[in-house]
Amino acid sequence: MDFGRIGNPSRGQGELSGMKHDRYAIRRSRLVSAVKKAGVDALLVSHPQNVTYLTGFTGDSSHLLVGPGRTLMISDSRFDTQLNEECPDIERAVRTAKIQQIDFLAKVLQEQKLRRIGFEADYLSFATHAELTSKLNGVELAPQTKLVETLRQVKDSNEVEAIRRAVRLAERGLTATLAAVLPEMTERQTAHDLEHTMRRFGALRAAFEPILGVGPHSALPHYRAGEHRLNESPFVLIDWGAVEPTGYHSDLTRVRGDSKIPPKLEKLHRVVMMA
Structure with a gap:
């Protein structure tokens, strides 16, 4: 047999x-x-x-x-x-x-x-x-x-370039998403748009479920994007990444301000930058 x-x-x-x-x-x-x-x-x-x-x-x-x-x-x-x-x-x-x-x-x-x-x-x-x-x-x-x-743990030149591709796909996806986002959109809607946009640009998928935290929710570890609207706070934390075609991941974090940044947050930012 x-x-x-x-x-x-x-x-x-x-x-x-x-x-x-x-x-x-x-x-x-x-x-x-x-x-x-x-x-x-x-x-x-x-x-x-x-x-x-x-x-x-x-x-x-x-x-x-x-x-x-x-x-x-x-x-x-x-x-x-x-x-x-x-x-x-x-x-x-x-x-x-x-x-x-x-x-x-x-x-x-x-x-x-x-x-x-x-x-x-x-x-x-x-x-x-x-x-x-x-x-x-x-x-x-x-x-x-x-x-x-x-x-x-030690990446060769092909792996380094693959990781850079994953970073570029993530950055391109976020730039396009933020250009089209509306203030009344929710965290979850924005996260879905971000993942879809990265896929349109060539990513296999998101490296992980995108984290979008509005206001105080940005302080929660591994927060799951919910129904809070972007216009509820002057800033939103975005933690996201892309998987490029050969399977390598990127992982990036940004804070986007929708209006004038509060003085306290601006002061904290300076402290972090000086650390």
């Missing part, structure tokens, strides 16, 4: 730019060094953002096994086309609908003949770990923390 397949991906879709895929190969190479230091044979990467960081694949329900001389994407047949487009250079094990995901994952890991496999303890659930352990024979699952996140 055909439960899945393991093999090299198809390369029949024309010549691909090597620069993009070299970037991911460099990241995986650095992870291999961290894996060796951690004393495991390979790392099972489960968190979707970490899989994307290491491969460029933006799908879900997939795992990546990385170790010395070994890079294997463990996915399913729904993502065949996407895998070919986003990470055509990576060997893959593809599950069919005839086998459950956990059973296929255990089968593939067993076939690798590894003795000690690290897993992302912050992301692999207790239930999944328990079930995998029960299905593996002679394989130790060793918890690891922040092996990929430590690499992600």
Whole structure:
């Protein structure tokens, strides 16, 4: 019975730019060094953002096994086309609908003949770990923390530019929104317009639910935009961000004055600027 397949991906879709895929190969190479230091044979990467960081694949329900001389994407047949487009250079094990995901994952890991496999303890659930352990024979699952996140702390030039794109999308969205906003609009209406405008300019979505706080509500941490109208106070706090097309986020905060700023607020602003 055909439960899945393991093999090299198809390369029949024309010549691909090597620069993009070299970037991911460099990241995986650095992870291999961290894996060796951690004393495991390979790392099972489960968190979707970490899989994307290491491969460029933006799908879900997939795992990546990385170790010395070994890079294997463990996915399913729904993502065949996407895998070919986003990470055509990576060997893959593809599950069919005839086998459950956990059973296929255990089968593939067993076939690798590894003795000690690290897993992302912050992301692999207790239930999944328990079930995998029960299905593996002679394989130790060793918890690891922040092996990929430590690499992600230092941004390469492509990431820096992506973050700048996310900032520009957010700033452009706010500028356009404020140019069209009406004093009688509510916090929630303005937040909805802001997110829609960022999407029109090319953002995937807002980086988080935009925070618009009128007057005293601007002091509330993680305030949810409500029904207060912009003209209820001379100022409004705006905390927002955008997600650019490759998934990087921005996070910005501004205070907008609708009329003359109260002297007390102006004094507080000077104190902050001098700090």
